[in-house]
Amino acid sequence: xxxxxxxxxxxxxxxxxxxxxxxxxxxxxxxxxxxxxxxxxxxxxxxxxxxxxxxxxxxxxxxxxxxxxxxxxxxxxxxxxxxxxxxxxxxxxxxxxxxxxxxxxxxxxxxxxxxxxxxxxxxxxxxxxxxxxxxxxxxxxxxxxxxxxxxxxxxxxxxxxxxxxxxxxxxxxxxxxxxxxxxxxxxxxxxxxxxxxxxxxxxxxxxxxxxxxxxxxxxxxxxxxxxxxxxxxxxxxxxxxxxxxxxxxxxxxxxxxxxxxxxx
Numbered sequence: 001x002x003x004x005x006x007x008x009x010x011x012x013x014x015x016x017x018x019x020x021x022x023x024x025x026x027x028x029x030x031x032x033x034x035x036x037x038x039x040x041x042x043x044x045x046x047x048x049x050x051x052x053x054x055x056x057x058x059x060x061x062x063x064x065x066x067x068x069x070x071x072x073x074x075x076x077x078x079x080x081x082x083x084x085x086x087x088x089x090x091x092x093x094x095x096x097x098x099x100x101x102x103x104x105x106x107x108x109x110x111x112x113x114x115x116x117x118x119x120x121x122x123x124x125x126x127x128x129x130x131x132x133x134x135x136x137x138x139x140x141x142x143x144x145x146x147x148x149x150x151x152x153x154x155x156x157x158x159x160x161x162x163x164x165x166x167x168x169x170x171x172x173x174x175x176x177x178x179x180x181x182x183x184x185x186x187x188x189x190x191x192x193x194x195x196x197x198x199x200x201x202x203x204x205x206x207x208x209x210x211x212x213x214x215x216x217x218x219x220x221x222x223x224x225x226x227x228x229x230x231x232x233x234x235x236x237x238x239x240x241x242x243x244x245x246x247x248x249x250x251x252x253x254x255x256x257x258x259x260x261x262x263x264x
Contacts, residue, residue: 018154026100026107033168034100034107040066043171045164045199047113047187048179050129051079055177056103065174067106068167070113072122072155073131077110084108112157113180115190122155132181133157134215142252143214160187161195177203182215185224193231202233202258209239211252221256233258 013020029035036043041064046055049071059065071077084102089095102108114120114133124131130146133155138147167173176199178184184204188196206221207213213220221239228235236257 020154024099025109025111027098029168031169032165034068034166036066036168036171037105040064040105040171042066042174043068043167044175044177045167045173046070046177046179047160047163048181049076049080049108051076052129054080055175056080056083056106056108059103059105065105066167066171067103068163069102069106069108070111070163071108072110072112072153072157073124073128074110076128077108080108110155112155113160113163113178113187114157115159115183115186117157117159117162119154120157122153124150124153126150129179130181132183132215134182134217137213137216137218140212140214142211146214160191164191164195164198167198173199175201175203179205181205182213182218185219185227186217188228188231196231200260202228204256204258205253206239206256208252208254214253221254225256228258232261234261 027035043066044055046067046069049069050073054069055067056069059067069080071080080102081100084097084106085095087103088097088101100107100109112120112122112133120133122131122133123135125146126148127145130143136147164173164176178187180187184206188202188204204224206224207218209220209222225235225239236259237255239254239256
């Protein structure tokens with residue numbers, strides 16, 4: 001079928017090498033926010049999921065939480081959506097769930113979060129958790145499992161400010177977890193101060209000073225900690241420390257947690 005005919009029939013964009021389509025991803029409440037159950041009291045936002053160590057696995061322990069997750073890899077997005085079906089219906093077949101729900105109190109969206117928004121190239125690696133909108137630094141040798149490309153996909157993206165605006169205004173954002181492979185802090189830097197005012201805690205992945213960046217432009221931990229302090233967040237965990245013989249056993253990446261300073 002010629003691309004022009006597909007464009008006409010699907011309301012899609014087709015070329016000789018790719019096919020994209022516009023589809024509804026979730027319901028909004030009339031104010032531009034996602035529909036959240038009336039019982040929830042606070043929100044979590046998760047940027048980058050893959051299919052392990054995800055916040056939806058913690059929701060049953062936190063009855064007041066509403067989760068908004070972003071995962072641009074469609075195969076991993078499908079895995080997360082399938083969890084919603086299992087949670088709602090167990091092993092029963094042929095039952096539906098509300099659009100975008102991976103939990104009764106969680107929405108997952110197949111959208112990347114980027115500094116500027118818009119369609120962006122997404123570089124998929126064989127190890128899915130290494131995939132990123134950022135380019136790999138070919139001189140970084142401390143994570144060889146991240147250097148085997150599978151393909152590059154074009155994915156939709158929104159800014160962090162827009163992502164946070166999808167959370168109903170009545171809900172404080174108790175946790176913003178970003179695992180965006182090299183652009184974690186770039187998303188924070190690009191966000192509007194007003195949007196970040198809603199956020200109480202932030203979790204980011206950072207690299208150690210003594211290690212080369214795994215992704216082009218990836219800042220070091222000390223820089224991230226200093227700049228987060230400027231915008232009102234104090235770190236709860238320390239930066240990675242240099243280790244003897246670090247080139248053999250590098251401690252190059254670590255999760256660092258921040259909380260909003262009191263009075264800000």
